[in-house]
Amino acid sequence: MSSTMKFxxxxxxxxxxxxxxxxxxxxxxxxSAGCRSSRPLDMGTYDATxxxxxxxxxxxxxxxxxxxxxNFDPQSDVSYGEFSQHVSQRIQRSAxxxxxxxxxxxxxxxxSNAILPxxxxxxxxxxxxxxxxxxxxILIAGHCDERGTFEYNRALGERRAIAVRNYLIGLxxxxxxxxxxxxxxxxxxxxxxxxxxxxxxxxAEIGVINE
Amino acid sequence: xxxxxxxxxxxxxxxLLCCTAQVTxxxxxxxxxxxxxxxNEGPQVTSLLQLHLSRSxxxxxxxxxxxxxxxxxxSGGTLIGRLLDSNGREYVSRTYTGDxxxxxxxxxxLIVETLTGQKGIATTRIAFISKRxxxxxxxxxxxxxxxxxxxTRDNTLCGSPAIDHAGQRIAYTxxxxxxxxxxxxxxxxxxxxxxxxFPGINSGAAWAPNGLQLAATLSFEGNPExxxxxxxxxxxxxxxxAHGTDSSPTWSPDAREIIYVNDDPGxxxxxxxxxxxxxxxxxxxxxPYATEPDWSPDGKRIAFNAxxxxxxxxxxxxxxxxxxxxxxSGNSDFEDPSWTRNSRHLVCASNGTLLLLDAISGQSYVINxxxxxxxxxxxxx
Numbered sequence: 172m173s174s175t176m177k178f179x180x181x182x183x184x185x186x187x188x189x190x191x192x193x194x195x196x197x198x199x200x201x202x203s204a205g206c207r208s209s210r211p212l213d214m215g216t217y218d219a220t221x222x223x224x225x226x227x228x229x230x231x232x233x234x235x236x237x238x239x240x241x242n243f244d245p246q247s248d249v250s251y252g253e254f255s256q257h258v259s260q261r262i263q264r265s266a267x268x269x270x271x272x273x274x275x276x277x278x279x280x281x282x283s284n285a286i287l288p289x290x291x292x293x294x295x296x297x298x299x300x301x302x303x304x305x306x307x308x309i310l311i312a313g314h315c316d317e318r319g320t321f322e323y324n325r326a327l328g329e330r331r332a333i334a335v336r337n338y339l340i341g342l343x344x345x346x347x348x349x350x351x352x353x354x355x356x357x358x359x360x361x362x363x364x365x366x367x368x369x370x371x372x373x374x375a376e377i378g379v380i381n382e
Numbered sequence: 383x384x385x386x387x388x389x390x391x392x393x394x395x396x397x398l399l400c401c402t403a404q405v406t407x408x409x410x411x412x413x414x415x416x417x418x419x420x421x422n423e424g425p426q427v428t429s430l431l432q433l434h435l436s437r438s439x440x441x442x443x444x445x446x447x448x449x450x451x452x453x454x455x456x457s458g459g460t461l462i463g464r465l466l467d468s469n470g471r472e473y474v475s476r477t478y479t480g481d482x483x484x485x486x487x488x489x490x491x492l493i494v495e496t497l498t499g500q501k502g503i504a505t506t507r508i509a510f511i512s513k514r515x516x517x518x519x520x521x522x523x524x525x526x527x528x529x530x531x532x533x534t535r536d537n538t539l540c541g542s543p544a545i546d547h548a549g550q551r552i553a554y555t556x557x558x559x560x561x562x563x564x565x566x567x568x569x570x571x572x573x574x575x576x577x578x579x580f581p582g583i584n585s586g587a588a589w590a591p592n593g594l595q596l597a598a599t600l601s602f603e604g605n606p607e608x609x610x611x612x613x614x615x616x617x618x619x620x621x622x623x624a625h626g627t628d629s630s631p632t633w634s635p636d637a638r639e640i641i642y643v644n645d646d647p648g649x650x651x652x653x654x655x656x657x658x659x660x661x662x663x664x665x666x667x668x669x670p671y672a673t674e675p676d677w678s679p680d681g682k683r684i685a686f687n688a689x690x691x692x693x694x695x696x697x698x699x700x701x702x703x704x705x706x707x708x709x710x711s712g713n714s715d716f717e718d719p720s721w722t723r724n725s726r727h728l729v730c731a732s733n734g735t736l737l738l739l740d741a742i743s744g745q746s747y748v749i750n751x752x753x754x755x756x757x758x759x760x761x762x763x
Contacts, residue, residue: 234604237581245560282649284627320673320687320694320717321541321758322586323643323650325555325562326599326606326629329583333604351601352561353583357518357539 234333235340238347241308241380245352249310249378251275254297275377276360277335278370281316282327284334294335297377298342308380311335313353314360316369321355328353328375335375350380411440412497415447421457423482430483433526434490434504437747439726439740441494452493461485465493483528501724507762508720508729509545509552510736513755520554522569525722525729525738525761527751533567534574541758544596546589549762553577553587553596553613564598566613577615582606588631588640589613597621597631597640608642610657621655622662628653630674635681641665643673652686667699668706674718678725679763685709685719685728685741696730698741709739710746720761729759 243249254274274293279285286294301307313328332351340346359372416435419427431452435441447468454463459482465474474496478485484505491502506525511518512532518540523530534540539557546552552567564578564587578584582601589596593613600609600618608631609618622628626646633640637657644653644662650673655662665672669688676685684699690708694715699706710716710730716737719730728739729749736749736756 236604237602240561240579240581282645318689318692319650320630322599322630323627323645323673325541325583325585326601326627326643327645329601329606330627333582333601333606351582354539354557355541357541 235337235346237333237336238308238350241350243310243380245310245312245378248381250381251376251378253379254293254300254377277331277375277377279331279373279375281369281373282319284327284330286334286338291338294338295342298339298344301339301344301348307382308348308350310350310352310378310380312376312378313351313355314358314372314374314376315356316372317356317359317364318369319356321357325353325355328355331373331375335377411442412449413442413444413447414449414493414497415445415451416443417451417453419452419454419456419461419463421455423456423458423461427454427456427461427482427486427489430486430526430528431490431493434487434502435493437727437738437740437745438490438494438498438500438502439743439745440498440500450497454489456482456485459485461489463489463492465496483524483526487524487526500726503722503724503727503761506722507545507549508736508749508759509543509554510731510759511541511543511757512753513757514753520552520556520567521753521756522552523751523753525749527736527749530751530753533572542586543758543760544587544589545760545762546593547591547763548593551589551593551613552760553589555585555587564596575615577613578611578618580618586630588633590633591635591637597633597642599629599631608640608655621657621660622653623660624653624662632675632677632684634677635679641675641677641684643675652684665699666704667697669697672697676719676721676728678721679723680725682725683741685721687717687719696728696739707741709741709744718758720759722761723763729761731757731759 274296277290277293311332313332315324315328332353336349336351339349361368361371416432418424436443450473451466454461459479461478463476464472467473476492478488487504490504494500494502503525507522508525509522512521517537519532520534520540520543521530521532536556536558541555543552543554550569554565555562556565562583562585563576564584565574565576567574580600580602585599587596587598595610596613597608597610599606607628608621610621611618624644624646626644629643631640631642639654639656641652641654643650649671652665652667652672652675653662654665671689672686674687682701686697687694688697694717696709696716696719697706698709714732716730716732719728721728726742728741730737730739734755736759738747738749
């Protein structure tokens with residue numbers, strides 16, 4: 172599973188930068204297909220003579236298209252407390268002092284959408300829950316601290332939500348069950364200023380969409 | 383026979399026309415005397431003219447009025463505005479009918495344009511956001527701060543207003559569906575239409591110069607990127623293909639290029655992309671944290687927001703020379719710059735107050751609209 176994540180995140184940047192060979196394209200298309208169905212990679216089954224990637228295929232590697240909106244209201248039809256009881260000792264050990272142990276809240280560094288190692292155990296719990304509840308979908312809402320400008324923060328919050336989504340896709344969850352959107356800096360978890368406050372506001376909140 | 387004063391006026395006008403509207407304009411400022419406008423609307427018209435002319439940067443209001451005298455009559459919705467030379471001879475006379483504020487704004491623009499060649503900005507309309515009710519709502523007003531109209535009462539989040547160049551429509555982001563979608567408000571009919579509701583976020587709309595398209599940030603393909611879509615709604619065309627967050631587009635006046643924000647290196651910076659080529663290049667602003675670009679109507683400069691010692695300040699970059707100047711300073715935040723049509727003045731927000739900045743003189747003026755917690759101003763052209 173971790174090898175799948177690698178292709179979705181960091182190394183795909185380097186590989187994309189040199190999208191010159193048909194072989195590389197073929198391998199990457201194979202990877203994205205592999206992610207979706209959660210099958211192990213088998214490089215040998217891909218034909219090196221398939222045509223160059225179309226823009227649509229490139230887009231798959233930069234991000235997995237979001238599912239259609241669906242018929243739910245993010246305010247009234249989503250339960251953000253769903254994961255709060257799932258606190259294990261492992262998460263308590265890995266959480267750093269600012270960022271708490273609530274499973275449904277994933278914290279980020281400044282200006283960053285990278286999934287921090289301390290946040291991974293929470294996402295694995297969410298992933299397990301989703302595997303056990305295959306009919307349920309979640310909404311991931313991205314948030315930022317107050318320091319950026321409104322519009323940049325709205326986009327950055329969305330990118331954080333999408334990073335959480337990509338991580339869960341890497342754990343084998345279908346992207347069709349993973350909705351995202353962003354509040355930017357508009358809904359801080361904690362009011363005030365200073366790094367201790369900002370750290371709690373740089374987050375993605377995971378809510379379960381009511382059935 | 384041309385009087386000495388009239389000759390001076392003509393010479394200074396001709397001299398200004400042949401210079402680019404920059405530092406030289408101020409050197410050529412004209413000295414005018416504002417005599418009280420008579421009539422029952424005269425006092426209000428006089429004070430509005432005074433406000434606009436004193437902020438123009440090209441008119442000095444003096445008791446002697448070496449270069450001319452402003453006078454006239456304003457009664458019952460009619461303004462007869464007159465500009466005399468210092469000997470009392472009529473230079474310009476114009477009659478306006480309508481709301482006294484429209485009349486005064488139009489006369490102020492006529493004075494500035496006739497005497498200095500610089501475009502007048504008194505008739506500018508500003509769309510903005512205020513949180514005075516406890517929730518962000520969309521508002522519009524005159525650049526004087528008068529005639530504030532609260533357009534929305536949705537009691538939900540909204541932001542990123544962009545008024546079109548003609549001042550007839552506002553595109554903005556609202557969460558009234560629960561999700562961030564782009565809406566367009568028609569200011570003639572006060573009808574609102576949702577024009578982008580793709581999965582993820584729909585935000586940061588910027589009007590193309592022709593008013594037919596919008597650039598905006600959409601994320602439905604799995605990453606926040608810049609797209610161009612019809613202003614009436616329709617199929618978006620993707621412009622950027624980058625890692626990182628792409629947001630806050632602004633168009634070049636010829637509609638061939640877009641400048642936007644990308645944070646791939648770990649901190650937001652300004653990028654410039656030629657639409658036909660699809661190749662993006664970073665602008666060398668020298669600022670490690672740059673957002674909120676706004677391309678001036680004359681195409682020559684970019685106003686943007688940069689973080690300096692933890693504070694947001696307004697900067698201007700000249701695109702030809704690459705020169706970057708910091709316009710604001712001090713221990714306050716200044717955000718969301720929006721150029722007015724003369725490419726000299728811009729409007730920004732500072733701690734809930736809207737300010738008019740003169741990028742040449744460095745002067746700033748509070749736009750007193752009696753509305754608290756204002757942000758994100760956008761000026762008509």
